[in-house]
Amino acid sequence: MPQLNPCPWIFILLISSSWAAYDHYRLPSSLEPLHYNLRILTHLNSTDQRFEGSVKIDILARESTRNITLHVAFLKIEEERTSLSFKQETNSITSIETNELYNFYILHLSQELEKDQIYQLEMHFAANLNDSLSGYYKSNFTDAITKEVHHLAVTQFSPTFARQAFPCFDEPSWKSTFNITLGYHRDYTGLSGTPVIECQKHGSLENYIWCDHETLLKTSTYLVAYSVHDLKNAATIAGDTRNRVTFRNWMQQKLLDQDMISMEIAPKLLGFYENLFQIDFPLRKIDQLTVPTHRFTAMENWGLVTYNEERLPQNQGDFLQQQKDMTASTVAHEYAHQWFGNLVTMKWWNDLWLKEGPSTYFAYLALDGLQPEWTRGERFIARDLANFFEKDSNATVPAISKDVKNPTEILGQFTEYVYQKGALTMRMLHKMLGEEAFFQGIRSFLRRYYLGNVSQGDLWQSFQEVALQKGIISDKLNLSSVMDSWTLQGGYPLVTLIRDYQTGRITINQNRFLKGNDMVINSSCWWVPLTFVRQNLPDFNRTSPQFWLECPSITKVIELSDLPTSDEWIILNPQVGNIFRVNYDEQNWHLLKETLKNDPNFGGIHKLNRAQLVDDILALAAGNIHKYDKACDLLDYLKNERDFLPWQRAVGILNRLGALLTGEDARKFKLYMQKLLLPLYKRFPKLSGITESTPAIKDIHFAHFVYTQACRYNVDDCTSQVKTLTLSHRNGSRDKLPLNFQKVAYCSFLEEGGDEEFQEIFGLFQNSTNATQRRIWASSLGCTRDFKNFEKLLNLTLQSDEKPISDCYVLAVETALSRDALVSSTGDYILSHAKVTGEKFKKRELTGLLLSLVRNFQSPEKVEELKERLRDIKQFEEPLKKAIDQVKINQKWQKDCSDDFSKALGQRI
Ligand SMILES: *[C@@H]1O[C@H](CO)[C@@H](O)[C@H](O)[C@H]1NC(C)=O
Ligand SMILES: *[C@@H]1O[C@H](CO)[C@@H](O)[C@H](O)[C@H]1NC(C)=O
Ligand SMILES: *[C@@H]1O[C@H](CO)[C@@H](O)[C@H](O)[C@H]1NC(C)=O
Ligand SMILES: *[C@@H]1O[C@H](CO)[C@@H](O)[C@H](O)[C@H]1NC(C)=O
Ligand SMILES: *[C@@H]1O[C@H](CO)[C@@H](O)[C@H](O)[C@H]1NC(C)=O
Ligand SMILES: *[C@@H]1O[C@H](CO)[C@@H](O)[C@H](O)[C@H]1NC(C)=O
Ligand SMILES: *[C@@H]1O[C@H](CO)[C@@H](O)[C@H](O)[C@H]1NC(C)=O
Ligand SMILES: *[C@@H]1O[C@H](CO)[C@@H](O)[C@H](O)[C@H]1NC(C)=O
Numbered sequence: 001m002p003q004l005n006p007c008p009w010i011f012i013l014l015i016s017s018s019w020a021a022y023d024h025y026r027l028p029s030s031l032e033p034l035h036y037n038l039r040i041l042t043h044l045n046s047t048d049q050r051f052e053g054s055v056k057i058d059i060l061a062r063e064s065t066r067n068i069t070l071h072v073a074f075l076k077i078e079e080e081r082t083s084l085s086f087k088q089e090t091n092s093i094t095s096i097e098t099n100e101l102y103n104f105y106i107l108h109l110s111q112e113l114e115k116d117q118i119y120q121l122e123m124h125f126a127a128n129l130n131d132s133l134s135g136y137y138k139s140n141f142t143d144a145i146t147k148e149v150h151h152l153a154v155t156q157f158s159p160t161f162a163r164q165a166f167p168c169f170d171e172p173s174w175k176s177t178f179n180i181t182l183g184y185h186r187d188y189t190g191l192s193g194t195p196v197i198e199c200q201k202h203g204s205l206e207n208y209i210w211c212d213h214e215t216l217l218k219t220s221t222y223l224v225a226y227s228v229h230d231l232k233n234a235a236t237i238a239g240d241t242r243n244r245v246t247f248r249n250w251m252q253q254k255l256l257d258q259d260m261i262s263m264e265i266a267p268k269l270l271g272f273y274e275n276l277f278q279i280d281f282p283l284r285k286i287d288q289l290t291v292p293t294h295r296f297t298a299m300e301n302w303g304l305v306t307y308n309e310e311r312l313p314q315n316q317g318d319f320l321q322q323q324k325d326m327t328a329s330t331v332a333h334e335y336a337h338q339w340f341g342n343l344v345t346m347k348w349w350n351d352l353w354l355k356e357g358p359s360t361y362f363a364y365l366a367l368d369g370l371q372p373e374w375t376r377g378e379r380f381i382a383r384d385l386a387n388f389f390e391k392d393s394n395a396t397v398p399a400i401s402k403d404v405k406n407p408t409e410i411l412g413q414f415t416e417y418v419y420q421k422g423a424l425t426m427r428m429l430h431k432m433l434g435e436e437a438f439f440q441g442i443r444s445f446l447r448r449y450y451l452g453n454v455s456q457g458d459l460w461q462s463f464q465e466v467a468l469q470k471g472i473i474s475d476k477l478n479l480s481s482v483m484d485s486w487t488l489q490g491g492y493p494l495v496t497l498i499r500d501y502q503t504g505r506i507t508i509n510q511n512r513f514l515k516g517n518d519m520v521i522n523s524s525c526w527w528v529p530l531t532f533v534r535q536n537l538p539d540f541n542r543t544s545p546q547f548w549l550e551c552p553s554i555t556k557v558i559e560l561s562d563l564p565t566s567d568e569w570i571i572l573n574p575q576v577g578n579i580f581r582v583n584y585d586e587q588n589w590h591l592l593k594e595t596l597k598n599d600p601n602f603g604g605i606h607k608l609n610r611a612q613l614v615d616d617i618l619a620l621a622a623g624n625i626h627k628y629d630k631a632c633d634l635l636d637y638l639k640n641e642r643d644f645l646p647w648q649r650a651v652g653i654l655n656r657l658g659a660l661l662t663g664e665d666a667r668k669f670k671l672y673m674q675k676l677l678l679p680l681y682k683r684f685p686k687l688s689g690i691t692e693s694t695p696a697i698k699d700i701h702f703a704h705f706v707y708t709q710a711c712r713y714n715v716d717d718c719t720s721q722v723k724t725l726t727l728s729h730r731n732g733s734r735d736k737l738p739l740n741f742q743k744v745a746y747c748s749f750l751e752e753g754g755d756e757e758f759q760e761i762f763g764l765f766q767n768s769t770n771a772t773q774r775r776i777w778a779s780s781l782g783c784t785r786d787f788k789n790f791e792k793l794l795n796l797t798l799q800s801d802e803k804p805i806s807d808c809y810v811l812a813v814e815t816a817l818s819r820d821a822l823v824s825s826t827g828d829y830i831l832s833h834a835k836v837t838g839e840k841f842k843k844r845e846l847t848g849l850l851l852s853l854v855r856n857f858q859s860p861e862k863v864e865e866l867k868e869r870l871r872d873i874k875q876f877e878e879p880l881k882k883a884i885d886q887v888k889i890n891q892k893w894q895k896d897c898s899d900d901f902s903k904a905l906g907q908r909i
């Protein structure tokens with residue numbers, strides 16, 4: 001029955017306007033929300049999962065206006081209870097207009113709001129707790145013992161989902177304070193960003209309570225959070241931060257006895273950042289909530305940090321080192337956000353990188369600060385550099401700071417690319433300005449914009465001031481122009497350095513580096529900081545720029561005051577502090593190569609530069625700028641290389657090239673890899689003894705890499721070592737095989753074995769209830785050579801409705817596609833099951849799957865087939881586009897470069 005309007009004199013007209021009427025995607029600036037009083041009553045039982053609430057917003061009229069625009073999405077608003085008051089008077093609402101695209105909810109008023117007055121808007125609303133992992137959503141878990149399903153409710157407001165939970169000014173720049181009151185059944189726990197002040201009985205609902213929470217400091221809506229749940233608190237821990245922050249750690253019963261990574265490191269991280277930034281964390285408590293389902297991996301909400309139980313393995317004792325490192329970096333990232341994002345927030349989502357870049361980068365510094373000998377931060381930086389140089393070399397790559405308007409575009413900003421390039425941009429400033437000026441700039445930025453909002457120009461300005469004051473840059477240099485050239489356009493330059501060995505003059509020029517294109521002259525340019533290191537003074541710690549290659553000028557002639565002699569090399573860009581590639585003249589490459597090959601200390605060349613020299617020379621060969629013969633000449637030095645980073649980079653790139661070769665060329669490639677890897681393999685202890693002497697944590701990554709690659713290419717006795725190792729653990733003592741080396745062990749076991757071996761491991765997979773173990777079995781099973789067997793695993797995992805099991809499909813397929821035996825039949829399988837695959841997996845997973853698939857495409861017919869079979873499957877539309885782009889680049893390489901590559905290999909085997 002329709003409810004009667006209690007105030008018949010308010011005539012409300014609901015208009016739904018077409019979006020075309022709006023160019024303005026932002027809320028008008030005439031109104032400023034100051035404070036929200038939010039009351040949310042949550043109903044949570046097996047039949048009823050919904051909420052109802054009210055909000056009172058104090059609004060300052062900055063200009064006079066006759067309308068109020070705010071955000072509402074998917075909420076049922078009780079219009080007749082909406083009111084606007086000003087000093088006891090009520091203003092009437094004449095009509096309501098909505099806009100679907102931007103989720104605007106516009107109240108038209110009978111009287112004008114007066115400038116500089118504060119009004120109070122009250123609205124009442126309700127909705128079901130949704131399944132979409134956004135707004136105020138529901139989640140559930142099943143008790144391991146009683147098998148009872150528990151329901152819970154939790155928020156995910158970033159980036160534009162607060163409007164699904166309550167009417168609000170849902171833009172990051174409208175910061176307000178919040179009084180939150182939560183109502184729920186007393187069997188549950190209610191959490192929000194601040195501690196509870198007091199609770200009282202609900203007026204009419206039996207056993208329900210209302211609890212008031214302390215006022216939350218001035219904040220953007222996307223950082224507000226609350227939850228009603230019956231999870232358990234594993235521990236209450238007092239942090240050693242200046243405000244003695246109390247941590248609680250909520251999770252399912254079954255996780256309680258795990259040794260959670262976030263529980264251990266969160267308090268340490270907060271203390272670390274307080275010292276680094278010299279600004280105290282302002283809240284008194286933090287609840288860390290591990291949620292069974294979560295849209296992202298984690299979320300940095302004020303006082304209520306949430307983690308994705310599925311995607312963020314937490315148990316210290318139980319996971320691969322690589323996963324533990326990822327988890328630690330995620331936790332470190334969320335806590336860096338408390339300063340970058342929470343205290344100081346971007347004005348708008350175009351500058352998302354302003355919180356994601358610094359949080360990613362400072363997380364690396366924090367990991368290295370807390371546990372230097374594990375060198376985790378350094379490894380992440382090397383990974384980001386490798387990804388960046390690979391991915392940012394196509395013509396369509398967007399800038400990290402770019403216009404976004406509607407919620408879909410805003411969500412689309414959250415890409416790995418923005419995080420990683422954002423981190424490298426911060427690192428660039430760090431290396432450019434040096435330790436002292438960088439941190440002084442950061443601190444003054446955070447202090448100046450404390451609880452405020454910024455655009456990227458504000459960050460540049462803070463650095464500009466400090467750098468000028470310290471005499472690090474000249475007053476002619478405009479740091480904004482410099483940095484804008486990196487953040488407002490995609491791509492990166494190839495800097496070419498030509499020495500005149502008679503005069504000592506150096507000619508430098510820049511060109512955009514584009515993979516797969518023949519270096520067409522392009523008008524893009526960057527402000528490139530130039531720092532040279534010479535052989536006789538190899539100081540790779542001095543990273544501040546000596547010169548600038550300006551933009552728009554393309555070429556510059558430089559005379560170094562400290563002239564290198566003609567028989568010493570020079571290197572540009574120490575520590576790869578800046579994100580560009582370098583090409584040198586023939587003679588300088590030759591000098592570099594000689595030093596790398598002959599000097600046991602590699603001439604003091606920094607490991608990141610060694611990795612980059614390898615990366616650059618291989619990229620230049622793929623761009624037809626150098627011959628592969630020259631690239632392989634440089635790679636020969638690897639036989640002496642003892643550091644992980646250059647190896648990892650070189651082999652990563654070579655493996656991708658190898659996958660594009662066929663027949664005789666592919667055979668040559670294997671032999672080449674065997675030869676390349678042999679000296680490295682020999683330096684590592686025998687795999688069969690790994691149970692007795694497991695590598696130290698800091699060496700696990702390198703060891704794992706070496707055994708995996710060596711066995712993959714049948715280097716020396718790798719596979720027979722694995723056999724010995726696996727057989728000795730075949731019965732009973734399987735779990736004594738160190739977790740980090742199980743995959744390489746079982747992979748060879750399966751590759752060498754037959755039906756019996758497959759059945760054995762497949763049986764273990766089917767019976768396993770341990771997720772970590774299951775993932776290891778699944779990815780190892782992809783190493784089998786018999787597709788009939790493998791197909792059983794694919795069918796089982798693809799048909800499963802349990803996400804952790806169907807995830808194993810992706811793992812198994814990834815392995816199969818990275819080896820020879822099953823590539824084509826697995827490819828067929830994927831395509832003939834495309835429809836169900838498309839429905840089951842996320843876009844990101846589908847893209848990964850297709851990119852792995854096309855990595856092995858050697859003929860154009862394959863592409864046609866791919867297009868044909870994925871046609872009309874909507875979920876594959878975008879992944880397919882990306883895959884085809886990749887194929888085009890690969891095909892060009894096959895046509896233009898593979899002969900040259902193969903010839904170079906032929907001379908070295
Ligand atoms: C769930 O709660 C509603 C009231 O919100 C109540 O009517 C219903 O009986 C409850 N169901 C169960 C199974 O407790
Ligand atoms: C709301 O009022 C402002 C200022 O009075 C005006 O510029 C704007 O167009 C109005 N918006 C709508 C949707 O009526
Ligand atoms: C538990 O949540 C999942 C989604 O994560 C949903 O599919 C399922 O129906 C829920 N179970 C119950 C009993 O509500
Ligand atoms: C918010 O709550 C505090 C108590 O924690 C109270 O003093 C204050 O008046 C409240 N603010 C508003 C606008 O209701
Ligand atoms: C899962 O298996 C791994 C490897 O065998 C083991 O270390 C871990 O303790 C197991 N976890 C559980 C919860 O049993
Ligand atoms: C270019 O790179 C961007 C970002 O990595 C990616 O989204 C896009 O699909 C790539 N385009 C091509 C042609 O590879
Ligand atoms: C460079 O810096 C690193 C790390 O701070 C230090 O260990 C090393 O000794 C420095 N090298 C030189 C040549 O100053
Ligand atoms: C799996 O479990 C079943 C039933 O518990 C058992 O019969 C079977 O032997 C197990 N298989 C393996 C390979 O452990």
Ligand SMILES: [Zn+2]
Nearest residue numbers: 333337356359
């Ligand atoms: Zn983040």
